[in-house]
Structures are given as C-alpha cells and as structure tokens.
Amino acid sequence: MREYSKSLSCKAHPPAYFIHTPPPNSLSYYICRMAKSKSEETPLMKQHNAIKAKYPDAVLLFRVGDFYETFNEDAVIAAQVLGIVLTKRANGSATYVDLAGFPHHSLDTYLHKLVKAGYRVAICDQLEDPKTVKGIVKRGVTEMVTPGVAVNDKLLDNANNNFLAAVHLDEKNNGVAFLDISTGEFFVAQGSVEYIDKLLQSFKPAEVVYAKQKQKLFREYFGSKFYTYTLEEWIFTNTYGNEILCKHFETHSLKGFGVEGLTEAIIAAGAAMHYLKDTEHPHLQHIATMQRIDQDDFLWMDRFTIRNLELLNSAVEGGNSLLSVLDNTTTPMGARLLKRWIVFPLRQLSQINERLDTVEFFIKQTDLSHALQAHLKQVGDLERLVSKIPLKKINPREVMQLAKALQQVEAVQGLLNDTHNDYLQRINEQLNPCPTILQRILAEVSDNPPVLANKGGVMREGVSEELDALRKIAHSGKEYLLQIQQKESEATGIPSLKIAFNNVFGYYLEVTNTHKNKVPDTWIRKQTLANAERYITPELKEYEEKIVGAEDKIQALEIQLFDALLLALQDYIQPIQQNAQMLGRLDCLLCFAYNAVQFKYRKPEINDGQVLDIKEGRHPVIERGLPMGEQYVANDLILNKDDQQIIILTGPNMSGKSALLRQTAIITLMAHMGSFVPATSAAIGLTDKIFTRVGASDNLSGGESTFMVEMNETASIINNLTERSLIILDEIGRGTSTYDGISIAWSIVEYLHDMTSHRPKTLFATHYHELNELENKHHRVKNYHITNKESGNKIIFLRKLAQGGSRHSFGIHVAKIAGMPPQLINRANEILKQLESQHIDAPLQAAVEQISTPLPKMQLSIFDTHTETFQNIREKLEATDINRLTPVEALLKLNEIKSLLQ
Incomplete structure (x- = not known):
C-alpha cells in the first residue's frame, strides 16, 4: 500500500460487493486518510489524467493494486453498463470524484460487456512490480479494445469473423479493406459505391473506420447501420498506405500481393493497419498476407438479394436462414469459411466443378469422410489459436491444444495420401504438421497444464535441471518437515509436538502448556496462546527461506521457459495458418457431402x-x-x-x-x-x-x-x-x-x-x-x-x-x-360479389387487350383527336386527384370514361 498512502488524496469506491465503510488497508481507506488541500491533485490522479488525455474517447480501466478503477465520467459509464457500485469520494475538502471498479481477475467478464455496449476501452496496466518501486508505479495503456479489434474469446463468436473495415471514399473510385486481427485474414477491394456497400453487407464488419472529413458522404452512402470511428484525413493517402504496408510485410513493393494497381484499396488497407497500431497492437506477425477480392471472380449478389433470400439471417425472429440449415461444419474455421462461400459463390466453371467432384468423392468414400470428420472435430479453432501467439495472448493450455491440432493435421495428411482426387491432393500438399515444434511442445509442456503460466506445473520434468532441483526442494518439503518434527520430538521428549504455518511467522513448532517446560533454550518463542506456545528454530527458518525462495524461482523459471517456447512458435505461424485454411476447406466440402446424403441433394x-x-x-x-x-x-x-x-x-x-x-x-x-x-x-x-x-x-x-x-x-x-x-x-x-x-x-x-x-x-x-x-x-x-x-x-x-x-x-x-373477424370477412365477400356483378374489371381488361408494343422513344396520346368527347375526358381526368384514388374508385372512374366514349 506504499503507493496509495503517499500519493492519493481522494477516496476511492469500495469494491462492487462492499457498501459499508472502507476497511483498513483498503484503497478507499488510504485515499480518505491521505486527503490533502483543496486544490492539490495527487500524483496518482495526475498520472491517471495524463493517460486519460491520450484516450479521451475511451473508457480507461486504470489498474491500481488488485483492482481496475474508473474515475469521473468513465466511472458513471462503468457503473451503468456493468451494474457495479458508483461511489463519490472526497478529493481534498472541496471537490469530489466518481469512482467504480472491479477486481483485476474479473477483467474478461466486464470487458466484453463494455465493448458489446459500444464503448472503446483502454486497459492501463502497471508496468512495474509495486514491491520493487518507491512512490508511483509506472503505468501505461497496454491494449485498446474496440468492437473491430477484439481478440478476447468472450468478445468473439467462433462461427463468425470479427472484421475491422476501413473505407476510403473518392470522387471516382472507392477502396475498402477487411482485417480480422483474431485470425490474421486481410482482404482488399475497390470499386463503385454499390460494390463497396455489397461487400460491407457480406462481410458484416464489427467496426468501420473512415476519414473524419467524409462523415456526411459515408452516412449518405451507407447509412448508420455500422459501428464507426473516424480517423484523420492524412492517414488516407497512397504514399502513407504503401509505406505502412511495405513496412509491415517487410517488402519493397506490393506487387507480390497482386494489389499494386489498386490505389484506393491500398489506401484503405493502410488505414486499417494504422488503426491497429493506434490501438496498441504492435505484434501483428500473424497478418502475413493480403488478398484481393476481384468482382469478376464471384457471382454477384447485391445487398438486397442477400437480404431477400435470407442467406445469412432470417427475416423472422428465431427463423432459419440458408446458412443455418447448411452449416453442418465441425470446425470454427469451416463455419466461418462456409459463410463466405455463401455470399461469394464462384463464377469459374473449373473451380465450381472441382468442388462438386470432391463432394461426390466424399459421398462415395464414406469411410474416409467419417474418419476425416472425426479428426476435424478434435482440431478446435486452430486459426485463432495461432493468431494469439504474436499477440502474446496464448496460454499454456491453448499451446497444448495447438499441439493436439497439429497431431490431427498429421493424421488428416495420412488419410489423404492415397486419395485419387486432384483437389484433395493439392490440399494435402499444403498441409504441414510442423513435426519439429510439435515434438518440442509435447516434450516440454505437461499433459494438463494450467491456464495461467504463473500458476506452476506448466513445464514437464526433465526440461530444466534447475527447475527439477527447485521443485524437489519445494515439493519434498512435507517429508522434510515431518523429519524435523520427529527428530525434535524424540530429542525433547514432547510427544504432541507439531509443525504448522501461518502468514505472520511462517513455519513454527507448537507445544502445549503441558510440555512447555521441555522446550530447549535454542528455540525462539514467537506467540503464546491459551493452551500452547509457538516457537521457531534456526533450522526451521533456514528451510522456510529455502522453500519460499524456491517457489518464487520456480514461477520465474517456468515463465521464462514458456516464453522461450512461444518465441520458437513464432517461426511456425504461417504454416499453421495454412493448415487452418486447408482444414476449413475440407470441413466445408465434407459438410456439403453430409448435407447431400442427409437431405437427398443431387449433383447439379x-x-x-x-x-x-x-x-x-x-x-x-x-x-x-x-x-x-x-x-x-x-x-x-x-x-x-x-x-x-x-x-x-x-x-x-x-x-x-x-x-x-x-x-x-x-x-x-x-x-x-x-x-x-x-x-x-x-x-x-x-x-x-x-x-x-x-x-x-x-x-x-x-x-x-x-x-x-x-x-x-x-x-x-x-x-x-x-x-x-x-x-x-x-x-x-x-x-x-x-x-x-x-x-x-x-x-x-x-x-x-x-x-x-x-x-x-x-x-x-x-x-x-x-x-x-x-x-x-x-x-x-x-x-x-x-x-x-x-x-x-x-x-x-x-x-x-x-x-x-x-x-x-x-x-x-x-x-x-x-x-379477421367473421363480420368483416362476410362484408368483404358481399363487396366482392357486388363488384364482380358490375364487371368492374371489364374496362381495365379491355384497355389492357388494346395495348400494343410501343415504338422506341414514342408516346401515344388518347387526346390526339380534338373532339368534344375527348375534351370532356381530358377535363374529367384533369379534375381527378390520382394520388387519392383507391383502386376501386379508379376502376369506377375508368368505367365512367368508357361510357362517354360509347
């Protein structure tokens, strides 16, 4: 609590589950205790305000000890969205500050609620160990979370991509980029406003960024159906776009991606990459390529068609869409790819027939299909797992799942080796089980590792001699303590002697009052109880220091070894991503084969x-x-x-x-x-x-x-x-x-x-x-x-x-x-019979039968003959307000005109 007692002068809120007076040693207690003069701003609040000034449009989660705190307007938002307690504490004697917060280990629970509610969230962490620092701990924003750059599992849907879209609007042409930071997929395109609109409807991005000066134009073209954020105009330039993309991909040009001539698309892609950097995402090695979307490669469907055919969503709440009835995929990669295949059907005959032939092959080879599906079910979300490596978000348990996925890749490759299908053989050639890193993971990581690397038990025995020695010290402590207890009991003649531990004294010997006269002079008394006394010995203290030191060293060493493994995994990101893409394709084709058999579909x-x-x-x-x-x-x-x-x-x-x-x-x-x-x-x-x-x-x-x-x-x-x-x-x-x-x-x-x-x-x-x-x-x-x-x-x-x-x-x-009520239905039938008996339809039908195909650019007029009859008809029509006519009144009017002609 050193930092709080020296630097805070405003009361903080109690934790969300406290509504009583702040207890001693709490943040609120120290804030209250250290309140200073009216105008003085504490060092902690100065630090908070300086960081908040850099992220004025985000909710700042400010780490203080074991809590994430929010202040002022952020606290009001947090209390409303998260349902936590909002408190108002004195900041000096004249001003007050609103506070709300939650325990740091609950971050995942609360973060997704803020983002789902449409807020940008800046996570400000402690960059130093408070135990080693005097005064204010150094803090900084380690991550900015917005709807389009989310990587937290609770913010993502396995069956859907989470795309960030960047749109560049130009007078002649327009560019768009779609980037999913959670999978590393990156697509670019350019074209008309209609084409950009169609792509936005198809990809359904979680967030769209565009130039601040184009707000009016963007809303005119695309409405307000997207979560948007605006960037400065200078970001949307060809020079900057080329520069940031070439720097990221470590290339001299963008020729290798087939996008060099797409100026507007490059500008949009550069803006997307800039936004990732701007939101504190510097580690983006998994974004390794950029794909061009060419309008001529796919069957075109505008946004009305996607909506009208209910391809992705039903018009009826709870109803089925085409996607929901076709999706029998077994992997998240396959589910996401199937959605893309639906909105981007192929136009190349050879590519279509390749897929159809492969589906037919799977239908005939049922044993192969079932075996492949069994392996795919064990893969998990390989695409998102590998993307967590450069982001440093992957935990030990996920690393083990990644290894299991690579084992399934190896098994799938074995099954496809003997298939006589060209498309499957090409897929097989692109699979890579990465045996070197696979064997390293299996050799180093324990079978059932914890989620957090600092919880211990991550690395296997035999990976490090130093780690094994430290574990022996820490884990054999129970036997050693029993030996000490037995030795001292025999030496002193105290049969009821026992060894215990508490946070105040560490390990101690407890002796009942009956035998305290047998305690040697070398024992040091630490506490007297009603029925016993507690002592420590030099031997016990020395072993305690050895155990405590070993545990700290074990934690540090395991983290160090795990980080080294993650560093080695960096070299395998691209081949593992390739595996994920190939398995997604297999999954979709197996899904098509399953649907064909299950629902009696036929090959077109x-x-x-x-x-x-x-x-x-x-x-x-x-x-x-x-x-x-x-x-x-x-x-x-x-x-x-x-x-x-x-x-x-x-x-x-x-x-x-x-x-x-x-x-x-x-x-x-x-x-x-x-x-x-x-x-x-x-x-x-x-x-x-x-x-x-x-x-x-x-x-x-x-x-x-x-x-x-x-x-x-x-x-x-x-x-x-x-x-x-x-x-x-x-x-x-x-x-x-x-x-x-x-x-x-x-x-x-x-x-x-x-x-x-x-x-x-x-x-x-x-x-x-x-x-x-x-x-x-x-x-x-x-x-x-x-x-x-x-x-x-x-x-x-x-x-x-x-x-x-x-x-x-x-x-x-x-x-x-x-x-409808029976009375209303009966009356409608009466009116219908009356109209039919008067042949109301007859004049209209007669007019229709006389229509002939008009010549191009030629307008016929019934008033070309200037007779008295036609003049009367003209007058009647001019006196009629067509916009107010019901269909029945219109038919009656036409009947009246016909009677004039007769």
Missing part, C-alpha cells in the same frame, strides 16, 4: 449454356422447417433465352409463389458454391449475377416510401443486369395505385424481353392478372400459376406449378385464415 450440372432446368426443385430452408411427416411439394422449372426467358407467375396468396422464386435463386446459388442442390436434377447455365426484388418496406429514416424503395431496388437491377443474370421479381408495382402498378410492371417485362443486347432469365410473380396478356404479345414470355383446389368454402393450396395464368388471388380467404 454447371455448363457454359444459358438454360436453367430444374427438376423437382425444393426450398432447402422451408423444407427443413416442415412439420414431421409433411413432404415438400417439389416443382420443375425451365428458363432459357429462346422461348421461355420470362415467366409471369400468378396464383393465390400463400400458395407458394415466393417460395418458388426464392428456391430457384437458392438452387442456382448453391450450385455455384460447389454444393449439391435440393432437386432430383439441375442443369444450370453459368450465372454471373442474381438479382431479387422481394417484399415491401419503408425507409422512413431516409424519407423513402415503400414504393420509392421498391423502385430504387428495381432500377438497380435494370441498370446492372447481363445476359447471364437471373432476376427474381415479386409483386413489382404494388406500392402504388393499380394503374401505375400495372403500367410499371408491364413496361418492366417488355423492357427485359425486348433488350437487344441481353435476355436475362426472369421470374416475375404478380397479382396483376392483366399481365397474363403479355404472353400473347411477346413470344418469350410464358404464363404459369400455382395450382389450388376449391372445396366448398375452403381453398386447398396444391403448391404445384402449372402452365397458364390464374385469375384469382383469394385474398379474402387469406384474411380469414389470418384471424
């Missing part, structure tokens, strides 16, 4: 053609969620550019239109991942982009209506499609009035059909049955519907795709199923 045929031919396709997510015993109704579907480019899909509500649309896109996606698909067969032409426009939602914060969001997403599709694109459109135009909606939907179909350069495969689900007329006017447009059966007052959804358009939506029936 991927070809250079442009035909999509699926036989008995199923939706993998919906199928897995069906009640026990219920079978999914499978459907065939064909799309091609010659005679069935666009399918207009109609059918009742809840009949399965959206499921059919989504399953077509998901089957195409799964095939490009290299996975077998839920169908009896699938011939899939190579696809470069999948677009979806599904559902309706407002963007209230952006001031956009449902219809505006719908049009923005549709415009993005129209402006970016190619002839190899697959387009899924569901209910386009329903966000506005009936006439506007039909007009837009109609024109979109015509546009997609009549494009001279592209003929994208398109599925268009709609409730506008008038669009069925398009089949008669455009030869590559075909009508299909989802079948149903009427039985009395009930509708049975057969969920089977059939040719021809549907004329009914059965919306009132769906409302009944949803639980």
Whole structure:
C-alpha cells in the first residue's frame, strides 16, 4: 500500500460487493486518510489524467493494486453498463470524484460487456512490480479494445469473423479493406459505391473506420447501420498506405500481393493497419498476407438479394436462414469459411466443378469422410489459436491444444495420401504438421497444464535441471518437515509436538502448556496462546527461506521457459495458418457431402449454356422447417433465352409463389458454391449475377416510401443486369395505385424481353392478372400459376406449378385464415360479389387487350383527336386527384370514361 498512502488524496469506491465503510488497508481507506488541500491533485490522479488525455474517447480501466478503477465520467459509464457500485469520494475538502471498479481477475467478464455496449476501452496496466518501486508505479495503456479489434474469446463468436473495415471514399473510385486481427485474414477491394456497400453487407464488419472529413458522404452512402470511428484525413493517402504496408510485410513493393494497381484499396488497407497500431497492437506477425477480392471472380449478389433470400439471417425472429440449415461444419474455421462461400459463390466453371467432384468423392468414400470428420472435430479453432501467439495472448493450455491440432493435421495428411482426387491432393500438399515444434511442445509442456503460466506445473520434468532441483526442494518439503518434527520430538521428549504455518511467522513448532517446560533454550518463542506456545528454530527458518525462495524461482523459471517456447512458435505461424485454411476447406466440402446424403441433394450440372432446368426443385430452408411427416411439394422449372426467358407467375396468396422464386435463386446459388442442390436434377447455365426484388418496406429514416424503395431496388437491377443474370421479381408495382402498378410492371417485362443486347432469365410473380396478356404479345414470355383446389368454402393450396395464368388471388380467404373477424370477412365477400356483378374489371381488361408494343422513344396520346368527347375526358381526368384514388374508385372512374366514349 506504499503507493496509495503517499500519493492519493481522494477516496476511492469500495469494491462492487462492499457498501459499508472502507476497511483498513483498503484503497478507499488510504485515499480518505491521505486527503490533502483543496486544490492539490495527487500524483496518482495526475498520472491517471495524463493517460486519460491520450484516450479521451475511451473508457480507461486504470489498474491500481488488485483492482481496475474508473474515475469521473468513465466511472458513471462503468457503473451503468456493468451494474457495479458508483461511489463519490472526497478529493481534498472541496471537490469530489466518481469512482467504480472491479477486481483485476474479473477483467474478461466486464470487458466484453463494455465493448458489446459500444464503448472503446483502454486497459492501463502497471508496468512495474509495486514491491520493487518507491512512490508511483509506472503505468501505461497496454491494449485498446474496440468492437473491430477484439481478440478476447468472450468478445468473439467462433462461427463468425470479427472484421475491422476501413473505407476510403473518392470522387471516382472507392477502396475498402477487411482485417480480422483474431485470425490474421486481410482482404482488399475497390470499386463503385454499390460494390463497396455489397461487400460491407457480406462481410458484416464489427467496426468501420473512415476519414473524419467524409462523415456526411459515408452516412449518405451507407447509412448508420455500422459501428464507426473516424480517423484523420492524412492517414488516407497512397504514399502513407504503401509505406505502412511495405513496412509491415517487410517488402519493397506490393506487387507480390497482386494489389499494386489498386490505389484506393491500398489506401484503405493502410488505414486499417494504422488503426491497429493506434490501438496498441504492435505484434501483428500473424497478418502475413493480403488478398484481393476481384468482382469478376464471384457471382454477384447485391445487398438486397442477400437480404431477400435470407442467406445469412432470417427475416423472422428465431427463423432459419440458408446458412443455418447448411452449416453442418465441425470446425470454427469451416463455419466461418462456409459463410463466405455463401455470399461469394464462384463464377469459374473449373473451380465450381472441382468442388462438386470432391463432394461426390466424399459421398462415395464414406469411410474416409467419417474418419476425416472425426479428426476435424478434435482440431478446435486452430486459426485463432495461432493468431494469439504474436499477440502474446496464448496460454499454456491453448499451446497444448495447438499441439493436439497439429497431431490431427498429421493424421488428416495420412488419410489423404492415397486419395485419387486432384483437389484433395493439392490440399494435402499444403498441409504441414510442423513435426519439429510439435515434438518440442509435447516434450516440454505437461499433459494438463494450467491456464495461467504463473500458476506452476506448466513445464514437464526433465526440461530444466534447475527447475527439477527447485521443485524437489519445494515439493519434498512435507517429508522434510515431518523429519524435523520427529527428530525434535524424540530429542525433547514432547510427544504432541507439531509443525504448522501461518502468514505472520511462517513455519513454527507448537507445544502445549503441558510440555512447555521441555522446550530447549535454542528455540525462539514467537506467540503464546491459551493452551500452547509457538516457537521457531534456526533450522526451521533456514528451510522456510529455502522453500519460499524456491517457489518464487520456480514461477520465474517456468515463465521464462514458456516464453522461450512461444518465441520458437513464432517461426511456425504461417504454416499453421495454412493448415487452418486447408482444414476449413475440407470441413466445408465434407459438410456439403453430409448435407447431400442427409437431405437427398443431387449433383447439379454447371455448363457454359444459358438454360436453367430444374427438376423437382425444393426450398432447402422451408423444407427443413416442415412439420414431421409433411413432404415438400417439389416443382420443375425451365428458363432459357429462346422461348421461355420470362415467366409471369400468378396464383393465390400463400400458395407458394415466393417460395418458388426464392428456391430457384437458392438452387442456382448453391450450385455455384460447389454444393449439391435440393432437386432430383439441375442443369444450370453459368450465372454471373442474381438479382431479387422481394417484399415491401419503408425507409422512413431516409424519407423513402415503400414504393420509392421498391423502385430504387428495381432500377438497380435494370441498370446492372447481363445476359447471364437471373432476376427474381415479386409483386413489382404494388406500392402504388393499380394503374401505375400495372403500367410499371408491364413496361418492366417488355423492357427485359425486348433488350437487344441481353435476355436475362426472369421470374416475375404478380397479382396483376392483366399481365397474363403479355404472353400473347411477346413470344418469350410464358404464363404459369400455382395450382389450388376449391372445396366448398375452403381453398386447398396444391403448391404445384402449372402452365397458364390464374385469375384469382383469394385474398379474402387469406384474411380469414389470418384471424379477421367473421363480420368483416362476410362484408368483404358481399363487396366482392357486388363488384364482380358490375364487371368492374371489364374496362381495365379491355384497355389492357388494346395495348400494343410501343415504338422506341414514342408516346401515344388518347387526346390526339380534338373532339368534344375527348375534351370532356381530358377535363374529367384533369379534375381527378390520382394520388387519392383507391383502386376501386379508379376502376369506377375508368368505367365512367368508357361510357362517354360509347
């Protein structure tokens, strides 16, 4: 307590579990006792304030003795987030300071709560041993923890990467970098704002950093859905980016990474590396390479498609996503890689077929598959384990787990040696069990080491002669003490003599009052009790000093030997990382094989053609969620550019239109991942982009209506499609009035059909049955519907795709199923019958039938004939507020206009 008594003049809080007066020898006690004048700031608080000034936007955890303390505004935050006691103590006689803290051994428990709550946390440790220092102990921030640079296991999810993203926004081009400090993965890319946005949605970074001057632009482009931090503008320059990256990788240029021409990407990558240095992460040897993400290498899906197809997350709370139903991986590396494979499907035919062939190989070689999975289950998170080595975060128990993982690598390599599969052989060639360091770990580290290196029992016997000798002294102490006890008992004739230990006197001899007259003069009395007295002897004191000294030396020597082992492990970081990546690939392919067998998926045929031919396709997510015993109704579907480019899909509500649309896109996606698909067969032409426009939602914060969001997403599709694109459109135009909606939907179909350069495969689900007329006017447009059966007052959804358009939506029936009151349902049926009896649909249908394909850049007008009748129609239309018309009122108005024409 020397430091506290000399330097503090404000009361500290009691520990979180104390609410009473500070006890003697506590921090609060000494602060209270040493309170000084009004204006004087104590040396400890000066030290705290100086460090806090360097990290003003972080919660500073200030190590004082056995506690991490927080002061002032940090204390208020800590008390609120962590649920610990906030106290207010005198700082002199006129001012007060808020305090809150917790025991240092509880750091992991409390740290993740602060970071999860969105706070940056600076951990300030004691850099000197307080026992050896007079006055103030030297302190400094040893680590800054933010959401994007977390390495603590409690802050990380094994199945997900924890990426830090750095974004560089430029007028012409943009750059982005994704860096996971917990695994060492580092990706860079550059391109349009849409491309950067897609990558951000795919990688889902925990934190995004960008230039402070670009705040308005960043929010305009990407909104406020990310945890962000801004950096100074000078960091985002090409010169600085090149310099910091070359220095880190110890290269003269970045040519070897294939990114030399990507100026914006390099700037973003440099900013990411700067941020790691800025947050006190100097040991980054595990970030050994940088990979370029090339847009042309992967099947493109924008963020709307990733959301609409529910690839990573379900739109329903607690619901399944494609990731959740496909993920049967056995390693954390495989789980993280599978997520990336889903959002970045392949576009190269040879790479896709390599994966498909390997999955097929695993299905046929069941014994090999089961053996590989058994070994993979014992690997653990090898990728994150090895990344802890340079960060100096790996503990003895984790080092032993790393050795066990390398043993599994050795076993996997043995299994793959005799396989006749080119892809597996390439994986096998890249595996390296690192036998030298593996044998050293097994030879030096004990079988069941403690978590902390300073707890003893880390190193095996035989590693160090000095350590073995010290252990013999420390561990044989019990026998030696018994020998002393027996010897002194015999020499003095005291039968009840015993040896014990306490923190005040150390080892002592205890003699009952009955025999105290037999105590020799050479014994030194230390304590008198009611029924006994306690003594020490020179021999006992000498042995005590030897034991205590041995324990301290054992601890220091074990730490020294363990540090030497970690230093040797530094040379094996890259080969172990390579092992982790190869095992992750194996895990994903074995997962695909397991899914294929378990859920009856079949190998798709991927070809250079442009035909999509699926036989008995199923939706993998919906199928897995069906009640026990219920079978999914499978459907065939064909799309091609010659005679069935666009399918207009109609059918009742809840009949399965959206499921059919989504399953077509998901089957195409799964095939490009290299996975077998839920169908009896699938011939899939190579696809470069999948677009979806599904559902309706407002963007209230952006001031956009449902219809505006719908049009923005549709415009993005129209402006970016190619002839190899697959387009899924569901209910386009329903966000506005009936006439506007039909007009837009109609024109979109015509546009997609009549494009001279592209003929994208398109599925268009709609409730506008008038669009069925398009089949008669455009030869590559075909009508299909989802079948149903009427039985009395009930509708049975057969969920089977059939040719021809549907004329009914059965919306009132769906409302009944949803639980609408019977009175409301009955009234709706009455109104429907009345409207149908008046043939309200007839004028609209007649107008639709008269539509002909317009010439390019030509607008036809019904007012070209200047007659009195048409003038009356003009006046009526000009007097009508279209925005306030309901669909029914619009139809009545059209009927009125028709009567004028007649």
